[in-house]
Amino acid sequence: MNKISFTHFTYLPMSMRVLFTMVLLVFGTGYLMAMIQVWESHAGRDGKEMLTAKDLMIAYSGNPEGTKLESALRGPMADMLPPEKREVIFAWLHEGAKTEEFAGKINPIMQEHCVMCHSPAVNPHLPDLTNQDGVMKVAAKDTGMTVPTLVRVSHIHLFSITFIFFITGFIFTHAYLRPVWIKCLAIAIPFLTILTDIGSWYLTKVWTGFAWMVIGSGALMGLSFAFMWLTSIYQLWFYKLPENVAEEEGKLPGVYR
Ligand code: HEC
Numbered sequence: 001m002n003k004i005s006f007t008h009f010t011y012l013p014m015s016m017r018v019l020f021t022m023v024l025l026v027f028g029t030g031y032l033m034a035m036i037q038v039w040e041s042h043a044g045r046d047g048k049e050m051l052t053a054k055d056l057m058i059a060y061s062g063n064p065e066g067t068k069l070e071s072a073l074r075g076p077m078a079d080m081l082p083p084e085k086r087e088v089i090f091a092w093l094h095e096g097a098k099t100e101e102f103a104g105k106i107n108p109i110m111q112e113h114c115v116m117c118h119s120p121a122v123n124p125h126l127p128d129l130t131n132q133d134g135v136m137k138v139a140a141k142d143t144g145m146t147v148p149t150l151v152r153v154s155h156i157h158l159f160s161i162t163f164i165f166f167i168t169g170f171i172f173t174h175a176y177l178r179p180v181w182i183k184c185l186a187i188a189i190p191f192l193t194i195l196t197d198i199g200s201w202y203l204t205k206v207w208t209g210f211a212w213m214v215i216g217s218g219a220l221m222g223l224s225f226a227f228m229w230l231t232s233i234y235q236l237w238f239y240k241l242p243e244n245v246a247e248e249e250g251k252l253p254g255v256y257r
Pocket of ligand 1: 041068069073076077081109113115116117127179198
Protein backbone atom coordinates (compact mmCIF):
# COMPACT_ATOMS: atom_id res chain seq x y z
CA MET A 1 0.00 0.00 0.00
CA ASN A 2 2.07 2.91 -1.20
CA LYS A 3 -0.64 5.29 -2.38
CA ILE A 4 -1.98 8.22 -0.39
CA SER A 5 -5.34 6.91 0.61
CA PHE A 6 -8.50 7.36 2.61
CA THR A 7 -11.17 5.11 4.05
CA HIS A 8 -14.60 5.22 2.52
CA PHE A 9 -17.54 6.14 4.81
CA THR A 10 -18.90 2.60 4.74
CA TYR A 11 -15.70 1.28 6.37
CA LEU A 12 -15.75 3.82 9.21
CA PRO A 13 -16.97 2.87 12.68
CA MET A 14 -20.71 3.41 13.11
CA SER A 15 -20.00 5.97 15.89
CA MET A 16 -17.97 8.10 13.47
CA ARG A 17 -20.66 7.97 10.79
CA VAL A 18 -23.23 9.11 13.36
CA LEU A 19 -20.90 11.94 14.41
CA PHE A 20 -20.39 13.06 10.77
CA THR A 21 -24.13 12.92 10.11
CA MET A 22 -25.03 15.00 13.15
CA VAL A 23 -22.38 17.62 12.34
CA LEU A 24 -23.71 17.86 8.77
CA LEU A 25 -27.31 18.22 9.97
CA VAL A 26 -26.42 21.13 12.23
CA PHE A 27 -24.18 22.78 9.60
CA GLY A 28 -26.97 22.43 7.01
CA THR A 29 -29.40 24.16 9.35
CA GLY A 30 -26.80 26.81 10.13
CA TYR A 31 -26.26 27.47 6.43
CA LEU A 32 -30.01 28.01 5.91
CA MET A 33 -30.08 30.43 8.84
CA ALA A 34 -27.12 32.30 7.37
CA MET A 35 -29.00 32.69 4.07
CA ILE A 36 -32.07 34.04 5.87
CA GLN A 37 -29.79 36.45 7.74
CA VAL A 38 -28.25 37.71 4.48
CA TRP A 39 -31.75 38.29 3.13
CA GLU A 40 -33.00 40.02 6.28
CA SER A 41 -30.09 42.40 6.55
CA HIS A 42 -29.80 43.42 2.88
CA ALA A 43 -33.07 42.91 0.96
CA GLY A 44 -35.15 46.03 0.34
CA ARG A 45 -32.44 48.66 0.70
CA ASP A 46 -33.08 49.80 -2.87
CA GLY A 47 -36.85 50.05 -2.30
CA LYS A 48 -37.58 46.71 -4.02
CA GLU A 49 -38.56 43.75 -1.89
CA MET A 50 -36.20 41.23 -3.52
CA LEU A 51 -32.51 40.90 -2.69
CA THR A 52 -30.72 42.54 -5.60
CA ALA A 53 -27.18 43.47 -6.59
CA LYS A 54 -28.22 47.08 -5.96
CA ASP A 55 -28.96 46.17 -2.32
CA LEU A 56 -25.40 44.92 -1.92
CA MET A 57 -23.96 47.97 -3.64
CA ILE A 58 -25.86 50.17 -1.19
CA ALA A 59 -24.84 48.05 1.82
CA TYR A 60 -21.11 48.12 1.00
CA SER A 61 -20.50 51.29 -0.97
CA GLY A 62 -23.43 53.46 0.03
CA ASN A 63 -26.16 55.14 -1.94
CA PRO A 64 -25.49 58.52 -3.54
CA GLU A 65 -29.23 59.26 -3.63
CA GLY A 66 -29.94 58.09 -0.10
CA THR A 67 -28.93 58.11 3.54
CA LYS A 68 -28.09 55.34 5.98
CA LEU A 69 -31.30 56.11 7.81
CA GLU A 70 -33.44 55.69 4.70
CA SER A 71 -31.65 52.50 3.56
CA ALA A 72 -32.09 51.01 7.03
CA LEU A 73 -35.76 52.00 7.19
CA ARG A 74 -36.38 50.47 3.76
CA GLY A 75 -34.37 47.36 4.72
CA PRO A 76 -33.66 45.76 8.10
CA MET A 77 -35.39 48.44 10.25
CA ALA A 78 -38.59 48.58 8.17
CA ASP A 79 -40.74 46.77 10.75
CA MET A 80 -39.63 48.84 13.72
CA LEU A 81 -42.30 51.51 13.24
CA PRO A 82 -45.69 52.03 11.57
CA PRO A 83 -45.53 52.91 7.84
CA GLU A 84 -47.04 56.39 8.26
CA LYS A 85 -44.25 57.37 10.67
CA ARG A 86 -41.71 56.00 8.22
CA GLU A 87 -43.15 58.36 5.60
CA VAL A 88 -42.71 61.28 8.01
CA ILE A 89 -39.01 60.43 8.29
CA PHE A 90 -38.61 59.96 4.51
CA ALA A 91 -40.30 63.30 3.83
CA TRP A 92 -38.00 64.99 6.34
CA LEU A 93 -34.92 63.39 4.72
CA HIS A 94 -36.01 64.31 1.19
CA GLU A 95 -36.55 67.90 2.22
CA GLY A 96 -32.94 68.11 3.36
CA ALA A 97 -33.16 66.84 6.97
CA LYS A 98 -33.64 70.31 8.46
CA THR A 99 -32.33 70.45 12.03
CA GLU A 100 -35.05 72.93 13.11
CA GLU A 101 -37.71 70.28 12.39
CA PHE A 102 -35.89 67.58 14.36
CA ALA A 103 -37.29 68.19 17.84
CA GLY A 104 -40.92 68.46 16.74
CA LYS A 105 -41.17 65.84 13.99
CA ILE A 106 -38.40 63.29 14.28
CA ASN A 107 -37.32 63.07 17.89
CA PRO A 108 -40.69 61.78 19.19
CA ILE A 109 -40.59 58.89 16.67
CA MET A 110 -37.01 58.02 17.67
CA GLN A 111 -37.90 58.09 21.37
CA GLU A 112 -40.93 55.87 20.88
CA HIS A 113 -39.60 53.30 18.36
CA CYS A 114 -35.82 53.34 18.22
CA VAL A 115 -33.97 54.26 21.43
CA MET A 116 -34.78 51.02 23.26
CA CYS A 117 -32.06 49.52 21.07
CA HIS A 118 -30.23 52.55 19.67
CA SER A 119 -28.81 53.96 22.86
CA PRO A 120 -25.16 53.78 23.95
CA ALA A 121 -26.38 52.38 27.27
CA VAL A 122 -28.10 49.46 25.51
CA ASN A 123 -25.75 48.79 22.60
CA PRO A 124 -22.70 50.98 22.02
CA HIS A 125 -22.16 49.42 18.56
CA LEU A 126 -25.42 50.71 17.03
CA PRO A 127 -25.93 54.26 15.78
CA ASP A 128 -26.95 56.40 18.77
CA LEU A 129 -30.43 57.77 18.04
CA THR A 130 -31.13 59.26 21.47
CA ASN A 131 -30.08 62.77 20.41
CA GLN A 132 -29.95 65.06 17.40
CA ASP A 133 -26.21 64.64 16.70
CA GLY A 134 -26.56 60.88 16.52
CA VAL A 135 -29.55 60.98 14.18
CA MET A 136 -27.88 63.60 11.93
CA LYS A 137 -24.97 61.19 11.43
CA VAL A 138 -27.23 58.55 9.86
CA ALA A 139 -29.20 61.26 8.06
CA ALA A 140 -26.07 62.32 6.17
CA LYS A 141 -25.20 60.97 2.71
CA ASP A 142 -24.87 57.17 2.84
CA THR A 143 -21.30 56.03 2.18
CA GLY A 144 -21.97 52.38 3.04
CA MET A 145 -20.27 50.17 5.57
CA THR A 146 -17.19 51.76 7.04
CA VAL A 147 -13.81 50.06 6.62
CA PRO A 148 -13.52 49.29 10.38
CA THR A 149 -16.95 47.58 10.22
CA LEU A 150 -15.85 45.61 7.15
CA VAL A 151 -12.64 44.56 8.89
CA ARG A 152 -14.62 43.36 11.91
CA VAL A 153 -17.08 41.36 9.77
CA SER A 154 -14.25 40.05 7.56
CA HIS A 155 -12.19 38.49 10.30
CA ILE A 156 -15.22 36.81 11.85
CA HIS A 157 -16.19 35.39 8.45
CA LEU A 158 -12.67 34.27 7.57
CA PHE A 159 -12.28 32.31 10.79
CA SER A 160 -15.78 30.85 11.00
CA ILE A 161 -16.02 29.87 7.31
CA THR A 162 -12.61 28.19 7.44
CA PHE A 163 -13.75 26.25 10.49
CA ILE A 164 -17.02 25.15 8.86
CA PHE A 165 -15.44 24.15 5.56
CA PHE A 166 -12.51 22.41 7.18
CA ILE A 167 -14.94 20.11 8.96
CA THR A 168 -17.35 19.73 6.03
CA GLY A 169 -14.44 19.14 3.63
CA PHE A 170 -12.80 16.68 6.01
CA ILE A 171 -16.01 14.62 6.21
CA PHE A 172 -16.34 14.79 2.42
CA THR A 173 -12.79 13.42 1.90
CA HIS A 174 -14.30 10.04 2.86
CA ALA A 175 -16.56 10.03 -0.19
CA TYR A 176 -15.75 8.03 -3.33
CA LEU A 177 -15.77 10.28 -6.38
CA ARG A 178 -14.14 10.10 -9.80
CA PRO A 179 -12.26 11.85 -11.28
CA VAL A 180 -10.40 12.85 -8.12
CA TRP A 181 -9.98 16.47 -9.29
CA ILE A 182 -13.75 17.03 -8.89
CA LYS A 183 -13.42 16.07 -5.26
CA CYS A 184 -10.43 18.39 -4.81
CA LEU A 185 -12.23 21.24 -6.57
CA ALA A 186 -15.33 20.96 -4.35
CA ILE A 187 -13.05 21.09 -1.31
CA ALA A 188 -11.02 24.06 -2.59
CA ILE A 189 -13.87 26.27 -3.87
CA PRO A 190 -15.24 27.50 -0.51
CA PHE A 191 -11.80 28.68 0.59
CA LEU A 192 -11.14 30.49 -2.69
CA THR A 193 -14.61 32.06 -2.79
CA ILE A 194 -14.46 33.34 0.79
CA LEU A 195 -11.40 35.32 -0.30
CA THR A 196 -13.03 36.68 -3.48
CA ASP A 197 -16.28 37.35 -1.57
CA ILE A 198 -14.65 39.35 1.22
CA GLY A 199 -12.23 41.04 -1.18
CA SER A 200 -15.20 42.21 -3.23
CA TRP A 201 -16.86 43.86 -0.22
CA TYR A 202 -13.97 46.32 -0.17
CA LEU A 203 -13.71 46.56 -3.96
CA THR A 204 -17.44 47.37 -4.19
CA LYS A 205 -16.56 50.65 -2.48
CA VAL A 206 -14.26 51.48 -5.41
CA TRP A 207 -16.44 50.09 -8.21
CA THR A 208 -19.99 48.92 -7.47
CA GLY A 209 -19.83 46.25 -10.20
CA PHE A 210 -17.96 44.06 -7.71
CA ALA A 211 -21.35 43.45 -6.05
CA TRP A 212 -21.78 40.79 -8.76
CA MET A 213 -18.56 39.15 -7.59
CA VAL A 214 -20.00 39.05 -4.05
CA ILE A 215 -23.10 37.30 -5.44
CA GLY A 216 -21.10 34.93 -7.68
CA SER A 217 -18.75 33.96 -4.86
CA GLY A 218 -21.63 33.35 -2.48
CA ALA A 219 -23.47 31.24 -5.06
CA LEU A 220 -20.39 29.10 -5.82
CA MET A 221 -19.71 28.60 -2.12
CA GLY A 222 -23.31 27.54 -1.57
CA LEU A 223 -23.19 25.10 -4.50
CA SER A 224 -20.00 23.57 -3.23
CA PHE A 225 -21.45 23.23 0.27
CA ALA A 226 -24.63 21.62 -1.08
CA PHE A 227 -22.60 19.24 -3.25
CA MET A 228 -20.34 18.09 -0.39
CA TRP A 229 -23.27 17.88 2.01
CA LEU A 230 -25.52 15.80 -0.27
CA THR A 231 -22.71 13.52 -1.47
CA SER A 232 -21.54 12.88 2.11
CA ILE A 233 -25.01 12.16 3.53
CA TYR A 234 -25.84 9.93 0.55
CA GLN A 235 -22.61 7.95 0.69
CA LEU A 236 -22.71 7.70 4.49
CA TRP A 237 -25.98 5.78 4.50
CA PHE A 238 -27.31 4.85 1.06
CA TYR A 239 -24.34 4.16 -1.21
CA LYS A 240 -22.77 0.87 -2.20
CA LEU A 241 -19.22 1.07 -3.54
CA PRO A 242 -18.75 -0.50 -6.98
CA GLU A 243 -17.37 -4.01 -6.43
CA ASN A 244 -14.35 -3.73 -8.73
CA VAL A 245 -13.12 -0.55 -7.01
CA ALA A 246 -11.21 -2.24 -4.20
CA GLU A 247 -9.06 -4.34 -6.54
CA GLU A 248 -8.30 -1.46 -8.87
CA GLU A 249 -7.32 1.13 -6.32
CA GLY A 250 -5.78 -0.27 -3.19
CA LYS A 251 -4.85 -3.54 -1.64
CA LEU A 252 -6.82 -3.07 1.59
CA PRO A 253 -10.63 -3.18 1.43
CA GLY A 254 -12.18 0.27 1.47
CA VAL A 255 -8.98 2.26 1.04
CA TYR A 256 -8.99 4.69 -1.89
CA ARG A 257 -7.65 7.97 -3.10
C1 HEC B 1 -35.05 45.73 18.47
C2 HEC B 1 -33.92 46.60 18.42
C3 HEC B 1 -33.93 47.73 17.38
C4 HEC B 1 -34.88 48.69 17.21
C5 HEC B 1 -36.19 48.88 17.97
C6 HEC B 1 -34.39 49.54 16.13
N1 HEC B 1 -33.19 49.09 15.68
FE1 HEC B 1 -32.07 49.95 14.21
N2 HEC B 1 -30.67 48.47 14.41
C7 HEC B 1 -30.75 47.41 15.29
C8 HEC B 1 -29.64 46.51 15.05
C9 HEC B 1 -29.36 45.22 15.81
C10 HEC B 1 -28.90 47.06 13.99
C11 HEC B 1 -27.63 46.53 13.35
C12 HEC B 1 -27.86 45.34 12.50
C13 HEC B 1 -28.43 45.61 11.17
O1 HEC B 1 -27.95 46.52 10.45
O2 HEC B 1 -29.39 44.91 10.79
C14 HEC B 1 -29.57 48.31 13.62
C15 HEC B 1 -29.12 49.16 12.62
C16 HEC B 1 -29.69 50.38 12.34
C17 HEC B 1 -29.11 51.37 11.46
C18 HEC B 1 -27.77 51.27 10.81
C19 HEC B 1 -27.80 50.49 9.54
C20 HEC B 1 -26.44 50.50 8.89
O3 HEC B 1 -26.43 50.35 7.67
O4 HEC B 1 -25.42 50.68 9.58
C21 HEC B 1 -29.97 52.42 11.44
C22 HEC B 1 -29.80 53.73 10.66
C23 HEC B 1 -31.09 52.09 12.26
N3 HEC B 1 -30.90 50.83 12.80
C24 HEC B 1 -32.18 52.91 12.48
C25 HEC B 1 -33.25 52.58 13.30
C26 HEC B 1 -34.41 53.41 13.48
C27 HEC B 1 -34.63 54.77 12.80
C28 HEC B 1 -35.23 52.79 14.38
C29 HEC B 1 -36.58 53.22 14.89
C30 HEC B 1 -37.60 53.43 13.89
C31 HEC B 1 -34.58 51.54 14.75
N4 HEC B 1 -33.39 51.45 14.08
C32 HEC B 1 -35.08 50.65 15.67
C33 HEC B 1 -31.71 47.22 16.26
C34 HEC B 1 -32.86 47.98 16.41
